[in-house]
Amino acid sequence: MRHVGTIASRELRSLFVSPVAYAVLTLFVLLAGFFFLSSLLQFEEYVLRMQQFQYFDQLKELNLNDHVIAPFFGVMSVVLLFMVPGITMGLFASEKTNHTDELLLTSPLTMWDIVLGKYLAAAAFVSLLVALLALYPAILLLYGDPEVAKTLAGLLGLWLVGLAYAAIGGFASSITRNQIIAFAFSFVLLLVLWMLSFLADLGAAGGAIGAATGFSDFLRWLSTAEHFESFVKGLIDTADLAYFAVLVGTSLLLTKFAVESVRWR
Amino acid sequence: MIEARAMSKRYGDRLAVDSISFEVARGEVVGFLGPNGAGKTTTMRMLTGFLPPTDGTAVIDGHDMLTDPLRARRSLGYLPESPPLYPEMDVEGYLRFVASIKGVPRGERRSAVERTLERCGLVDVRRRVIGALSKGYRQRVGLGQAIVHDPPVLILDEPTVGLDPVQIREIRTLISNLARPAAGGTQHTVILSTHILSEVEAICQRVILIHRGRKRVDAPIADLVREGGGLESVFARETARDESEPEAATV
Ligand SMILES: Nc1ncnc2c1ncn2[C@@H]1O[C@H](COP(=O)(O)OP(=O)(O)O)[C@@H](O)[C@H]1O
Ligand SMILES: [Mg+2]
Numbered sequence: 001m002r003h004v005g006t007i008a009s010r011e012l013r014s015l016f017v018s019p020v021a022y023a024v025l026t027l028f029v030l031l032a033g034f035f036f037l038s039s040l041l042q043f044e045e046y047v048l049r050m051q052q053f054q055y056f057d058q059l060k061e062l063n064l065n066d067h068v069i070a071p072f073f074g075v076m077s078v079v080l081l082f083m084v085p086g087i088t089m090g091l092f093a094s095e096k097t098n099h100t101d102e103l104l105l106t107s108p109l110t111m112w113d114i115v116l117g118k119y120l121a122a123a124a125f126v127s128l129l130v131a132l133l134a135l136y137p138a139i140l141l142l143y144g145d146p147e148v149a150k151t152l153a154g155l156l157g158l159w160l161v162g163l164a165y166a167a168i169g170g171f172a173s174s175i176t177r178n179q180i181i182a183f184a185f186s187f188v189l190l191l192v193l194w195m196l197s198f199l200a201d202l203g204a205a206g207g208a209i210g211a212a213t214g215f216s217d218f219l220r221w222l223s224t225a226e227h228f229e230s231f232v233k234g235l236i237d238t239a240d241l242a243y244f245a246v247l248v249g250t251s252l253l254l255t256k257f258a259v260e261s262v263r264w265r
Numbered sequence: 266m267i268e269a270r271a272m273s274k275r276y277g278d279r280l281a282v283d284s285i286s287f288e289v290a291r292g293e294v295v296g297f298l299g300p301n302g303a304g305k306t307t308t309m310r311m312l313t314g315f316l317p318p319t320d321g322t323a324v325i326d327g328h329d330m331l332t333d334p335l336r337a338r339r340s341l342g343y344l345p346e347s348p349p350l351y352p353e354m355d356v357e358g359y360l361r362f363v364a365s366i367k368g369v370p371r372g373e374r375r376s377a378v379e380r381t382l383e384r385c386g387l388v389d390v391r392r393r394v395i396g397a398l399s400k401g402y403r404q405r406v407g408l409g410q411a412i413v414h415d416p417p418v419l420i421l422d423e424p425t426v427g428l429d430p431v432q433i434r435e436i437r438t439l440i441s442n443l444a445r446p447a448a449g450g451t452q453h454t455v456i457l458s459t460h461i462l463s464e465v466e467a468i469c470q471r472v473i474l475i476h477r478g479r480k481r482v483d484a485p486i487a488d489l490v491r492e493g494g495g496l497e498s499v500f501a502r503e504t505a506r507d508e509s510e511p512e513a514a515t516v
Contacts, residue, residue, distance in 0.1 A: 006365045010351075017353045103349035103410065106313040107366045108339040 003109050007117025012124060015087070021125070024086045028079065028129055035075045036068075036136040043068045064146040069137050070232050073154045076133060077161050077228055080126075081194060084162060085186040087125050088169025089179040091118045092259065096177035101262070115256045119170055126162035130155060150234035157231025160244040161224055165190055167251035174258040196223035266291050266418050266454035267312065271321035274307050274478075281307045283478040284321065289456055289471075291417075294444045296465030296472045296486075297458040300504050304478040305458040306346050309422050312456070313343045325418055339368055342416035342453075344424055348407025352396030356387055356406055359395060360413050367414035377413055384439060385409040401432040408436065412443065412453075419443065421457040425464060433464075441468050462496045472496070476504045 015021045046067065050059045095101040104114055134155055140146045165186075172186035173179070200219035220226050224247075227240040267289040274282040282304040289295050299305050310316040312323045314330045314337060323330040326340035351359060360381055364374045382388045385405045390398060395406060404424070411419060424440065425433045443453040456473075459465060465472055465486065472489060474482035481503040482489070486496065493499040 003366055006362065010354075010362050013358070014351060014353050098349060098351055099345055099347040100349040100351060102310075102313075102315055102343070102345040103363070104366070106315050106338055106341065106343045107363075108335045108368050109366055110335070113366075 001110055001112050001116065003113040004117045004120060007104075007109075007113055008120040008124070011091070011118050011121035015121065015125060018090075020086055020090070024083050025129070025132075028083050029132055031079050032076060032133055032136055035079075036072050036139075039068050039072045039075075064140050064144045065150050065234075068140065069146060069151055069154060072136065073158055073232050077158055077225075078194070080129070080158070080162050080165055081190050082187055083129065084122075084126060084165035085169045085172070085183045085190065088122050088166055088173055088186060089182040090173065091122060091170045092174040092255070093177050093179045093182045105259075111256050111260060115170075115252055115259065119167060119252060119255075122166040122170060123163055126166050127159065130159045130162055133158065147234070153234045153236050154232040156236065157228045157240075160231070160241075161228050164224060164244050164247040164251070167248040167255075168193070171251045171255045171258065174255045190224075193223065194225050196220065197226045198223075266293075266326055267420075267456055268324040269308070269312060269321070270324065272308065272311050272318045272323060273320040274304070274311060274316060275319040281478050282311070282318075282475075285475065285478075285480050286321075287473050287480065287483055289454055291454050292444060292452045293471060294440070294455040294457070294469045296469035297456055297475070298460065298462070298465055298472055298482075298500065299458075299475040300460060303475045303504075305475065306422055307478075308475070309343075309420050309456075309458060310345075313341060313420055314338055315343075315345075340416055340418050342411035342414065342419045344407050344411040344419075344421045346422040346426075348403055349410065350395045350403060350406060353394065355392050355394050356398075356409075357382070357391040359406065360409055363410040364413045367416075369414045377415065380415075381409045381413045384412065384442075386435065401428050404428055404432070404436065408439065415451045417451055417454060419453050419455045419457075421455065423458055423460075425459070425461070437464065437468050462500060466496055474500065474503055 043062070043064070046062060047059065050056075050062070092101075095104065137146060137151050137155075141148075168189055169182075169186040172189060173182040176182050176185070196219045200216040200223070221243070227243045230237055230240055269285050269287050271284045271286050272282060273280065273284050285304075285308060297305055297308070307316065311318045312325070312330070314323070314334050317331070323337075325337040328337035328340065330337045351362075354362070357378060360378045361374055364377045365371075369377050382391055385408055387402070387405055387409060390402055395403065398406065404427070408421070408424060411421065419440075421440070425436050428436065440455060440457065444455055445452075457464075457469070469486060471485050472482060473480060482499060484493075489496055489499050493502075
């Protein structure tokens with residue numbers, strides 16, 4: 001796997017000359033700004049109203065972490081749902097339309113050189129997005145005192161979510177030569193994965209799959225939202241870390257099989 | 266240097282290549298001839314390891330493509346039917362990337378790229394973005410990626426398709442020079458596919474003709490010209506025969 005870096009850096013260079021990368025960056029920063037501002041304004045309004053009605057007990061409960069940063073991170077994890085597929089849609093699909101899959105697969109590279117190299121490039125981009133995102137809560141340090149540790153835990157959660165999305169998006173890109181299909185497929189995959197906990201809740205409430213509580217627990221475990229929440233609450237649990245590791249590992253393995261299978265048709 | 270051992274390829278229930286065997290010796294330039302759909306591209310994809318054969322194997326420079334693929338691929342330069350290009354990269358950056366993944370040591374990459382730019386007539390467009398180049402130049406960049414690591418074996422799938430006569434002559438000269446290098450250069454062994462007969466006469470010493478996935482002719486051009494009444498009549502005769510005559514002809 002000596003060529004992971006070569007593949008990754010080529011991928012990044014191509015990404016940064018493509019309009020997609022800049023569109024995603026711009027849109028992401030703007031959306032982040034918008035949602036950050038709106039949760040901040042909402043917070044201020046709360047504070048004002050509670051002072052007005054002299055709800056001092058509730059006022060004490062209000063804090064930047066739970067009432068500004070947590071909702072902000074929550075929204076941004078949903079924004080990542082459709083930003084990351086934009087970045088990953090071309091990873092493998094474009095190799096097929098450029099015919100460069102024939103170059104890569106006849107070069108003395110291992111499959112992991114290719115799969116990991118591409119994943120690292122996407123992961124680097126996701127890291128850039130999350131780093132930019134960190135600037136917004138950093139602003140709060142100027143005029144408030146959010147808990148830094150809790151904020152960092154939330155950012156870690158967001159980063160892991162992004163990394164998992166990148167791996168899944170890469171897989172979607174590996175099974176088609178059409179970038180639009182890759183985008184749509186990864187978006188659907190990610191959305192379903194995100195909403196599994198809601199499905200589990202619905203099932204439990206309706207009692208439809210009440211008998212299979214084990215199954216509904218499993219759905220809840222599979223859901224990214226479920227694991228992401230605990231990071232936002234400031235909890236860094238190895239079980240949650242393991243979840244993201246499993247998600248990334250499985251996706252990369254599936255990607256490797258998909259890339260190989262092209263040759264076995 | 267290049268050996269096909271009873272290679273077959275089946276797409277679904279269609280047998281695209283039917284147990285083809287041949288050998289190409291060091292320094293030979295062999296023309297791989299056949300009408301469209303004969304199975305040339307499929308055979309070359311199996312030789313390069315891009316497609317695994319349904320049966321049989323390819324041996325490149327003594328390395329079996331199935332059991333020792335990395336070493337076999339290291340000895341290989343391949344120009345696919347459509348040149349594998351990243352349109353957003355510039356020519357020089359692209360060739361440097363290819364040199365790197367083909368295993369050219371870091372210290373030698375710059376000179377390998379320079380040599381390739383010169384050989385392929387790309388010096389003037391080295392900083393141009395590939396997507397903005399004309400088809401002729403893109404084909405040259407495609408050839409460049411096949412030779413940048415100076416591989417002993419070259420597999421070229423229709424290297425002159427879609428080019429104008431001047432470009433075709435340039436590419437042919439380049440290929441001829443690869444097989445007869447200046448002192449100290451690597452002597453390349455070349456197999457190139459085409460359906461242009463004059464191309465084969467111009468640069469190849471030997472012809473392998475396939476039709477409907479089967480080898481029909483494998484002979485030096487000189488012999489075909491002497492005994493078979495020339496390349497054109499051999500081609501016409503062999504590709505006109507239908508499936509009821511199975512065995513490969515030897516002239
Ligand atoms: N990926 C594929 N799937 C199914 N059939 C294919 C595929 N590639 C080639 N074929 C079929 O195999 C035969 C040989 O094709 P090819 O090797 O491209 O021939 P040539 O390069 O000599 O024109 C053709 O009939 C073609 O339709
Ligand atoms: Mg062909």
